[in-house]
Amino acid sequence: MNALAHRRFLKMNGLGNQITVLDLRGTKLRVSADDARAIAAEPRAHFDQLMVLHDAVTPGTDAFIRIYNTDGSEAGACGNGTRCVAWAMIADPLMGDPGKQQLTLQTKAGLLPAIRNEELVFTVDMGRPKLAWDEIPLADPFFDTAHFELQIGPIDDPILHTPCAVNMGNPHAVFFVDDPYRFNLEQIGPLLENHPIFPDRANIELAAVMAPDHIVLRVWERGAGITQACGSGACAALVAAVRRELSARKAVVSLPGGDLTIEWRESDDHVLMTGPVEFEWEGTLAPALFEGAA
């Protein structure tokens, strides 16, 4: 029997970004890509991201989090999922510590401090964005944002061009458009995510700046497809908009699932993301779920 069988999970969401939280602290258990895909295939445990808690490895941190996409791949950061984990580690009756109001979580990409503002609202310090193309693995060393153009689908489809690359612990390519909802993201998302220019694949953002303090955003997530919200994507969109002198350093980012407030703090270059969490249900991983998974 798979060692993860019968483990308790929490099903949550951050603005509709489907998050499953699995607490493996105090064990040596690890989730494989096959395990993650098997859990994603189970309707009650289904996720866009699976947030797996492991014992802290660095003094001063509260847990080490591994993040899995629906396709079993691992991500360095997940903004919406980090808010959900922070809620679980404070408020869940079995795994929470109600004495805490702030936590520092560690992921492959670094430290993510999270603070509880209201019962169900958290701010996560998403750290410093990486901005230059040369900090993001790209297949073409002479790649220049200014001449990147992509004709998608039929000739009368709008052309996407000149993306802004921002790494928020995971890679994002932000395209500024007039109306993100005019595009067939289902069709163009996989083409862009897997474009040869992105050897690590990329999360794809379609962003429209409505006002200096308001951005409308849709996201095709690497390894998960269209989601209702992407926290790191919202951070990337705000950073990209500031770089292009299209927005202020603080703005509301409206996603299909709702609004996040994003601030790119001038004093230390860190990006702060504030938004809600929702607990949906808890369950246990049925042994049968792993049958067929290697």
Ligand SMILES: N[C@@H](CCC[C@H](N)C(=O)O)C(=O)O
């Ligand atoms: N939904 C997340 C981002 C998840 C990671 C992404 N799909 C990747 O592989 O980089 C968020 O809220 O930030």
